[in-house]
Amino acid sequence: MKLPLILVNFKAYEQATGESAVSLAKIHEKVAKETGANVCIAVSALDLARVCEVVDIPVFAQHTDFEGYGGHTGHILPDMVKEAGAYGTLLNHAEFQLGDETLEKCIDAAKRAGLFVVACANDPSRAKKIAGFNPDLVAVEPPELIGGELSVSKTEPAIIEKAVDLVGAGKVLVGAGIKDGEDVKIALALGASGVLLASGVVKAEDPYSVLMDLVSGLKS
Numbered sequence: 245m246k247l248p249l250i251l252v253n254f255k256a257y258e259q260a261t262g263e264s265a266v267s268l269a270k271i272h273e274k275v276a277k278e279t280g281a282n283v284c285i286a287v288s289a290l291d292l293a294r295v296c297e298v299v300d301i302p303v304f305a306q307h308t309d310f311e312g313y314g315g316h317t318g319h320i321l322p323d324m325v326k327e328a329g330a331y332g333t334l335l336n337h338a339e340f341q342l343g344d345e346t347l348e349k350c351i352d353a354a355k356r357a358g359l360f361v362v363a364c365a366n367d368p369s370r371a372k373k374i375a376g377f378n379p380d381l382v383a384v385e386p387p388e389l390i391g392g393e394l395s396v397s398k399t400e401p402a403i404i405e406k407a408v409d410l411v412g413a414g415k416v417l418v419g420a421g422i423k424d425g426e427d428v429k430i431a432l433a434l435g436a437s438g439v440l441l442a443s444g445v446v447k448a449e450d451p452y453s454v455l456m457d458l459v460s461g462l463k464s
Contacts, residue, residue, distance in 0.1 A: 245302070245332075245360055245380065247414060248462050249282040249438035250428070250455075252445045253306065253334065256288060260446045265291040266298055268451060273299040275455040281462050282438075283455065286334045289320050296329030304362065307340055308333040310349035322350075322357035332360030336374070338387045348377040355380075362417065362440070368407040375411045382407070383417040383440040395421035397430035408435030424454075428461025438462075 252272060254260035260268050265287055276283040286304035287295050296303050309319040325333060333354045336342050342350060347363065354361050355378070363379035365371035371382045384407040386396055396403055396418055407416050418431045419440035428439050439458070448454040 246282040247437040248432055249284055249417075250458055250462065251284045251286060251304065251334075251362065251383075251417065251438065251440045252455075253286045253337070253440065253442040254288065254291075254446055255306070255339075255442050257443070257446045261288055261291060265295055268446065269295045269299045269301075269303070271452050272455065273301045275452065275459060276301050279456070279459045279463075281459040283459070284331070289325075292325065292330055293328040302331035302360070303329065304360075305330050305333040306337070307335060308350060308354050308357075308359065310346070310353035312353070322354045322359055326357045326359055330359065332362060332380070334362050334364065334383075335379070336364045338364060338366060338385055344373070344377075347374065351377045351379050364440075365407075368403060368410050371407050371416070372410040375415060381415055381417050381437065382411050383419055385419040385440065387420070393421065395423055395427045397422065397427040397434075401430065401434055404431055404434040404436055413437075422458075425457045425459070425461035428458055432461065 272283050284302040286306050305325045308322040311319045361379040362381045363374050364383045365374050371384045404418050417438045417440045418436045422439045422441040423444045
């Protein structure tokens with residue numbers, strides 16, 4: 245995986261599901277090709293295969309379980325996600341948290357399937373523990389800032405510094421309230437290897453312009 249990166253979580257927003265997911269994914273690909281930046285997306289399981297077919301940027305599942313093939317009705321199998329064309333998976337997002345035992349199993353299963361794993365944590369101490377489960381990256385997102393107007397970069401820079409100190413350089417993404425290139429620039433200056441965000445892009449009137457601004461922070 246090329247670092248630094250921008251990972252945009254489509255969540256289950258109406259603007260980023262179904263045909264809208266395909267259109268939005270193509271905008272992300274356009275920005276990536278025009279700028280050379282590593283722009284990644286995490287999409288709904290229902291949109292995963294279709295999106296993987298139409299774009300060349302890294303596509304992540306928003307979650308995978310640890311079960312393999314067999315009688316596991318309703319589970320999202322990492323092997324099937326990989327076969328659908330996904331590059332990686334997002335795990336333990338604040339909106340889909342897992343217990344330690346389950347998270348470790350999910351990380352192990354995803355990596356066995358050949359998926360790149362980004363595991364989320366709500367604070368630096370939790371990030372350090374999760375890093376011990378051997379994900380590829382840990383994304384630190386203070387829950388109280390997710391989807392809000394205030395960014396972790398501008399209001400809680402110490403969280404970024406501490407996470408990098410505890411987890412290690414080249415292993416930390418940060419998120420929560422990330423809106424613009426300045427937020428990205430600050431995060432990278434504090435040692436992060438990229439950002440994870442959602443509504444700042446997905447709900448924007450002009451996602452292309454927002455993404456171009458965000459990417460400018462990668463190049464600063």
